[in-house]
Amino acid sequence: MTYLIDRRLQGKNKSAVNRERFLRRYKSQIKDAVGRAIKGRSITDIENGEKVSIPVKDVGEPSFGHAHGGVWETINPGNQEYQKGDLINRPKGGGGAGRGKAGNSDQMTEDDFIFELSREEFMNYFFEDLELPHMVKTQLTATTEFKNQRAGYNMSGTPSNIHVLRSLRGALGRRIAVGGNSRKRLEEAEAELEQLLLDGEALDAPHVVELKKLIHHLHTRLLAIPFIDPFDLRYSNRIKVPKPMTQAVMFCIMDVSGSMDETRKDTAKRFFILLYLFLKRAYDKIDVVFIRHHTAAAEVDEEEFFHSRESGGTVVSSALHLLDKIIEERYGAGAWNSYVAQASDGDNWDNDSVLCRQMLINTIMPKVQYYTYVEITDGPPQNLWEQYSQIPDHHANFAMQKIVTPADIYPVFRELFKKQPK
């Protein structure tokens, strides 16, 4: 008795558990890799899977085996030149002819064990440090909402989607096209018959009978053309498109004076990424503008933003002036939702901080949706912090936080995440 069984629908993802076990075991290595990836990647490119590599010796499954040494006598195929008694040099690197096949067959020659993390897995590791509330995580990882939209017509579909007008128009066209020849001949025949009768030809004259027969035949043919054919049917086509949402612009402002070292920049980057991810859920199109500043501010690309290093003092207001200018020039007139994320170590020239506060309260805050500020320092608050602390009294859409580790970032966004994105 033989059975032929279709197993394709059963047992999908049976390895999911084993995969999860593997990730669980190498969690620390994977987290390192994710950390490196966050550093290396562009902010806008954060939502992809990642290739993770782990040194082979760490994932190895040891077993007893022979190492090279002692006496090995092996049989090999494909002798071309050797005679018994020939002496040959050892192949370099221990491989090749003299090498025994014994030992651990699982041994890989590569140095690293490389595999891909899926997007979800990658995002989970990314969120893990940030200690986001669960709801926020699902909000960020959720796939975009779609809406159904008309997209022309289709040859196939469900009966309820039949588009009557289109179908009949098609049928009419087909009837005209298919019947064209017969109709033309019919008209000719009828005209000829009329002419003959006018000329006084007898009704039973063979010529007339022939013509009548032909006219009858052509009529039948024309009637045989179906009024509507399955071929004519057109269905309204609907496709899913991501819900269009309004556009947003995100400003990243960072102090790049000498005191911002690599770790601080890395923390700042995570802060920017998080804002970006949030915006990405809420808006379809996001522009990201990078403004860096020391004593003067400049708009730069992402590469330069994170990797160049300047020294010297800090004048925060220079960045705010530039920000205001860019909003006015490119993102004004209410067509854009502006979000600002500012990161700094808190240093500023004393009299500049007051200026910053005034600028924010009077000029900038009314123009932006949300302004977030993080001060990456473990020292005591400096003058900028003190000045900024007064802003929330005037504007509710301002959040600030002093952070030491990435886990401190989230509170900055608390207000932002509380609101459901429209």
Place this chain on the structure above:
Amino acid sequence: MNDMTHQPSPKPRHPRALPEQSEWTFELIEQAHQEIRRVAENFGLDTYANQLEIITAEQMMDAYTSVGMPVSYNHWSFGKHFLSTEKGYKRGQMGLAYEIVINSDPCIAYLMEENSLTMQALVIAHAAYGHNSFFKGNYLFRTWTDAEAIVDYMVFAKNYIAECEQRHGIDAVETLLDSCHAIQNYGVDRYKRPAKLSMMEERARQKEREAYVQSQINDLWRTLPRREEEEAEKAAPRFPPEPEENLLYFIEKYAPLLEPWQREMVRIVRKISQYFYPQRQTQVMNEGWATFWHYTILNQLYDEGVVGDGFMMEFLKSHTNVVYQPPVNSPYYSGINPYALGFAMMTDIRRICENPTAEDREWFPDIAGSDWRKTLDFAMRNFKDESFIAQYLSPKLIREFHFFAVLDDDNNEKLAISAIHDDLGYRYVRQQLAEQYNLGNREPNIQVWSVNTRDDRALTLRHSQFQRRPLNQQAGEVLKHVARLWGFDVHLDTVAPNGEVVSTMEVKREKRARGS
């Protein structure tokens, strides 16, 4: 039927001919299978009942990353194999193995959905008739595996280990399995014959065993003080009285600190390892036999007109790839291809039976001119790779493969060619090649030597050196795993053939992880 029959024309179409198409359907697979079965039965292949299962590529990867069984317990290492297989497959670096067959009754063979009809027929002939008859006939499989019970046993193992994970935590189970896997090749009885057990008995005896084994161990490790004169009177009896080759068995029975559930898990790994032991010893024969039969069966179908030219071209292309043996200096060389060697030997035996030359009559007087089916059947049933090669490798094949022996002695500066395919070399090459397939030589010979029952309970393993070959780098790691299972210090002595201890390795078990 037509008036052109007198002209040269293609063979008349067989009434049950398979259509020339590459898409398969269930009906066509059924039809192909009927034909293959008919031919296989005519050739006298004796098989378990077949169960053909259509699976997806993902399921195929899944099956061969979890030791090729339809069910298996969960472990990170299977996840690792899955990840690397998936990576290779998605990048297109590697095609998937197109067949997996499970030594069970009924014999389960997987057919992958993306294969063409030709490939499905090839897999059916290869796996469902070739491997299947080998599983049923070969003495190693008959002795060591119980085809009826294995799937049930795997289900039992999966459930038991899942239960242990719930009760004792994933980490505890995982570390134990890591340790067991490290020495799973040493969980095999090489000489003792097992008693067959059915699934039901196995389960019933498991509880009993837990209680009994625990009492035995307690007795062995009795801590009651003995009277001193008795102590002095006789030297401590050796334990174990004889060296034990099955490390996992020894640990399961005698490791002092393991809990009953841990012993049961050691046993599960050991049982599975034992189940796969015959496969490791019969690679050349098993693949050679299956390849020989798919070749023979499909050619028979072609001769009968059941399959057409297009089918045959596709089949031969695939078959030729499978049995290709790159020469030693090729960049693709990675040892001797078991399919190539096995297929060549099976085909050669048939040739010796049907068209023996004078050389064959001299080398194989018993089989030259005999009935090839009987001779092949006998060879399949009564040999393993090592003895099969020693018995049947003919000078003709040694010439065809251009086999040569290379002696690599680390005392000499250069490698020496010790034999080639000439009159002087045939027997030597054949003997060496057979040795190369002797598992006992391929794996280091490591056995339990003694246990210090009176003092620190240290376990001593003994590695009897073969041809002065040293142990690999991983040995230290493996020893740590052994120490974890044993619970006390573990020593590994490497001993030269003259009995002299060459080197020794030890792992101290400072602190027991488990408070007891």
